[in-house]
Amino acid sequence: MRNAFLSIAALLTLCSPALAATEGAARVFADASAALAADAGWSMRIERRSSGPGAASAIDLDAEVVLVRVPDDAMLGAHLDIRGSYTLATSPAPDPLLLRYDGERVLSVRERGGVVVVGDPANMGLALLGVGYDAPLFDAIIDPAMLEAAAERASLLADRTVDGALCDVVFVSATEDDPGATWYFDAESHLPRRVDVMSGEGPDALATTTIVRTMRPGASLPATDDLGGWVQKSFDPARIPAIGDEAPEISIRTPDGRSIAVSDHRGKVVVVKFWATWCGACVAGLPAMGDLERRFAGNERVAFMGVNCWDKGDIGQTLRRARCEMDSGVAADEQIDAFGVTALPMVFVIDPGGRIAYVQLGFRPDAEASISAVVESLTDDAD
Numbered sequence: 369m370r371n372a373f374l375s376i377a378a379l380l381t382l383c384s385p386a387l388a389a390t391e392g393a394a395r396v397f398a399d400a401s402a403a404l405a406a407d408a409g410w411s412m413r414i415e416r417r418s419s420g421p422g423a424a425s426a427i428d429l430d431a432e433v434v435l436v437r438v439p440d441d442a443m444l445g446a447h448l449d450i451r452g453s454y455t456l457a458t459s460p461a462p463d464p465l466l467l468r469y470d471g472e473r474v475l476s477v478r479e480r481g482g483v484v485v486v487g488d489p490a491n492m493g494l495a496l497l498g499v500g501y502d503a504p505l506f507d508a509i510i511d512p513a514m515l516e517a518a519a520e521r522a523s524l525l526a527d528r529t530v531d532g533a534l535c536d537v538v539f540v541s542a543t544e545d546d547p548g549a550t551w552y553f554d555a556e557s558h559l560p561r562r563v564d565v566m567s568g569e570g571p572d573a574l575a576t577t578t579i580v581r582t583m584r585p586g587a588s589l590p591a592t593d594d595l596g597g598w599v600q601k602s603f604d605p606a607r608i609p610a611i612g613d614e615a616p617e618i619s620i621r622t623p624d625g626r627s628i629a630v631s632d633h634r635g636k637v638v639v640v641k642f643w644a645t646w647c648g649a650c651v652a653g654l655p656a657m658g659d660l661e662r663r664f665a666g667n668e669r670v671a672f673m674g675v676n677c678w679d680k681g682d683i684g685q686t687l688r689r690a691r692c693e694m695d696s697g698v699a700a701d702e703q704i705d706a707f708g709v710t711a712l713p714m715v716f717v718i719d720p721g722g723r724i725a726y727v728q729l730g731f732r733p734d735a736e737a738s739i740s741a742v743v744e745s746l747t748d749d750a751d
Contacts, residue, residue: 392524396536396553397515403558404512407585409436415579416502422567422574424655427499427648428455430462434587435509438471445510447471447589450500454648463646467500470589498730499648502578504549505563521548528552530561530579542566559583607708608727615718616706620675620697623684628695630718633671637725637746638718639739640673641694642709645681649731650713654690656736661694663740669720669747675699677712717742 404410412433418426431452438446448469453462466477474497508515518540525537535552542548552562560583565576609615618640619629630638641657643650657672664670674696676683683696707716717726717739726742728735 390519390523393522393538394516394519396524396538396558397519397522399558400508400551400553400560401512401515404509404515404560408438409434409587410509410583410585411587412583413581414502414505415581416576417579418574418576420568420573420575421570422572426456426574426576427652429453429465429500429502430455431465431500433500433502433506434589435506436587436589437510441471443471444469446506448497448501448506449589450497452500454499456648456651463648465500465648467497468589468592469497470592475592504565505560505578505580508560515551525550527555530554531581533561535561607705608714608729609707609716609724611724611727613724615716615722615724616703618675618699618703618707620673620695620699622695622697626695626697628673628697630673631722633673634722635720636669636671637720637743638671638673639743640675640716640718641696642675642677642704642707642712642714642716643696644677644679644712645683645686646679647712651686651690653713653731653735654687654692657694658690658692660736660740660743661692664743667747670743675704675709677704677709715739717746719746 412435414429414431414433416427416429418428429452431450431454433451434449436447438444441447448467450465450467452465454465455462466475468475468477476497476499504514521541521543522538523541525539528535528537530552534555536555538551538553540546540548540551547565547567550564551560553559554561559580561580563578565578566574567576568574615630617629617631619627621627630640639657639660641653643654645651661672672694674683674687674694676696676698678701679698683698687693687696707714711729713728713731715726715728715735716724719725725746726739728738732738
């Protein structure tokens with residue numbers, strides 16, 4: 369009996385540190401949740417940096433952010449204004465950026481392209497925020513209770529400093545739907561100062577660190593800058609050809625002066641990527657497109673074609689930096705419009721009979737695998 373009591377005592381001794389760590393994490397999360405819930409509007413200056421094998425397609429960010437929580441907003445639960453710059457591994461320098469959602473429309477402004485994409489939130493316009501949206505930081509500000517909900521899989525780590533401020537550090541373990549994160553909360557204000565996220569495995573492994581340099585309450589959405597003189601495009605998915613529809617004709621003029629049309633590849637499976645050098649998400653997807661090209665290299669029944677939209681940048685240099693060799697060039701606006709393209713990037717796969725077999729809207733980390741499966745299926749059917 370004495371041995372049994374000793375075993376129970378030993379087990380309790382082992383469990384106590386883990387229990388204390390969980391309880392400590394719950395306390396930190398409760399304080400942070402209360403601090404964020406105390407005000408609806410927050411202004412922040414954030415820096416996001418990426419590392420690891422997957423960083424080649426990641427987007428780094430330096431931005432001033434205003435996020436105003438709006439519980440009645442059914443789309444996002446907040447209104448958002450992001451102004452700053454973004455950088456990709458394939459970019460020679462940072463590019464200016466303005467992203468905005470005010471409850472009625474989404475604006476995605478890319479200064480290098482001279483384009484404003486205007487999106488209706490009800491028609492997937494929120495996808496335009498993807499370059500600048502920083503989860504889980506923004507998610508926690510929109511719904512502070514999510515922090516307390518994550519406490520059951522959290523543990524308190526040793527204190528650290530961020531920008532000279534002592535921080536409570538909490539690690540949240542991953543689930544099937546959530547990669548988990550390590551949070552750093554200011555020990556005095558209880559506001560987030562840093563978030564580290566690990567995602568992916570092997571060649572897709574990615575470590576992302578977001579540092580909150582400043583964070584102040586009482587913010588309201590700033591006025592929209594004068595957008596006169598910009599090229600404005602409306603995002604309306606209803607205009608996008610459906611799977612099974614006959615693909616519209618489109619032809620491009622490459623930087624070296626060649627003219628190439630989709631109809632030149634009749635009888636082949638054609639992968640058509642609509643993109644722009646000024647579009648961060650587009651450029652982020654180019655290395656994967658290059659990998660896809662190399663996978664089907666030598667297969668004469670598969671062709672790749674890039675269509676640059678409203679683009680004045682160096683197409684050839686951007687492709688070379690991403691190790692992507694597809695033929696790419698500018699096309700006429702009316703032909704771009706025939707594909708319903710106003711949000712970038714977009715990818716279409718056209719079957720040998722000239723019909724749409726696959727449509728991808730926006731940047732997707734798993735795009736290479738998805739497109740490859742479609743292409744392989746179509747070439748197998750042709751055998």
